[in-house]
Amino acid sequence: AQSVTQPDIHITVSEGASLELRCNYSYGxxxxxxxxxxxxxxxxxxxxxxxxxxxxxxxIKGFEAxxxxxxxxxxxxxxxxxxxxxxxYFCAVYLQTGTASKLTFGTGTRLQxxx
Amino acid sequence: GAGVSQTPSNKVxxxxxxxxLRCDPISGHTALYWYRQSLGQGPEFLIYFQGTGxxxxxxxxxxxxxxxxxxxSVSTLKIQxxxxxxxxxxxxxxxxxxxxEAFFGQGTRLTxx
Numbered sequence: 001a002q003s004v005t006q007p008d009i010h011i012t013v014s015e016g017a018s019l020e021l022r023c024n025y026s027y028g029x030x031x032x033x034x035x036x037x038x039x040x041x042x043x044x045x046x047x048x049x050x051x052x053x054x055x056x057x058x059x060i061k062g063f064e065a066x067x068x069x070x071x072x073x074x075x076x077x078x079x080x081x082x083x084x085x086x087x088x089y090f091c092a093v094y095l096q097t098g099t100a101s102k103l104t105f106g107t108g109t110r111l112q113x114x115x
Numbered sequence: 116g117a118g119v120s121q122t123p124s125n126k127v128x129x130x131x132x133x134x135x136l137r138c139d140p141i142s143g144h145t146a147l148y149w150y151r152q153s154l155g156q157g158p159e160f161l162i163y164f165q166g167t168g169x170x171x172x173x174x175x176x177x178x179x180x181x182x183x184x185x186x187x188s189v190s191t192l193k194i195q196x197x198x199x200x201x202x203x204x205x206x207x208x209x210x211x212x213x214x215x216e217a218f219f220g221q222g223t224r225l226t227x228x
Contacts (some may be wrong), residue, residue, distance in 0.1 A: 004157075032215050043119075043206065043221040044158070077215070090157050095214045097171040102148065102219060105157030 001026040002095050006106035015083050017022070021076040021109050023091030031076050033074040033096035034103065035065055039087045047089075050074060086113045119220035121207050127226045128197055136192040136223045140209030147190050148217060149182055150206040158206055164190060165212070197227045 003026045013019055020101025025031055032051050036044040055067040065076045074091060088110050092103040120139040127144040128134050140147050150158035151209050160174040167187045174179075179197075194201055204224050208217040 034216075036219075041221075044208075044219040046216065049216060092157075096215070099165075100173070101146065101163050101165070101171065101215075102160040102174070103150075103158075104160070107155075107157050112195070 002031075002104050003095050004091050004093050004104055005104035006091055006109050007090075008109045009107070009109045010112065012058075012112040012114060016080050017077045019076075019081045019085070019111070020042075021089050021111070022105050023074045023106060024072050025074065025078065025091075025093045026072065027093055027095075030069075031074075033065075033067060034092045034094065035059065035063070035074075035076050036090045036092060038090065038108075043088065046075070065086075078082060081111075081113055083099050083113045086111055119207055119209055119218055121205075121223050122218035123223060124221065124222045125226075127228060129214055130145070130197060130199060130227055131181070133208045134194050134197055134225065136194075136205050136225070138190045138207030138209075138220060140188065140190070140207070142188075142210070144218075145187065145212040146217075147184060147207040147216035148210075149190070149192050150208065152204045154203075157194055161192070161205075166215045194225075197225075201225060202227045214216055 005024045033050045035047040047063050050067045088108045090108045091106045128170045147164040149161040159187040163171040164184045179195045182192045191207045206222045207218045210217045
């Protein structure tokens with residue numbers, strides 16, 4: 001069965017510092033991968049997605065992620081974090097087999113930004 | 116509509132009561148999903164509709180949970196005989212048929228007391 005692991009429950013970075021959030025997946029085929037962000041009391045907003053092609057994908061708000069098949073990873077990065085980036089970040093893998101179609105999410109990484 | 120709309124935004128109910136949670140998907144989206152997010156966890160899949168039919172309900176935890184989408188647009192998640200363990204945020208998402216990008220609503224926070 002597919003699964004997603006986000007090893008870091010909580011990360012704190014200083015404003016202006018770089019950021020990398022880790023995501024590892026377990027899936028038998030080429031995955032469709034996503035990163036979502038959730039601010040307090042808000043729904044999930046899509047940051048970026050990987051379906052195929054270039055393994056470095058650009059998203060909104062200055063985020064990017066790199067798909068590495070050999071490491072089964074899809075880590076999220078940002079060169080310079082802003083205080084407004086403080087939120088919960090979720091990595092997800094999409095599965096469609098037969099009539100099944102769903103996203104499987106990791107447990108999330110909570111990002112705190114210090115000024 | 117502009118986005119996925121869920122009502123109510125908050126619902127407090129007593130243990131044993133029946134509740135209904137509503138989801139209005141983005142116009143034209145034929146795929147609709149329900150997820151449940153418990154505190155400190157990622158969203159967990161409950162059910163997937165393609166049009167009016169439930170194509171995959173493997174995530175529903177037990178027979179107290181049921182969802183419908185009679186006209187292929189609005190969906191209602193129904194929970195009978197609520198238990199305190201049902202307390203969570205229930206998220207709805209929709210997507211264009213055959214396309215994997217799902218757009219989420221802001222969720223309904225259900226509290227069972």
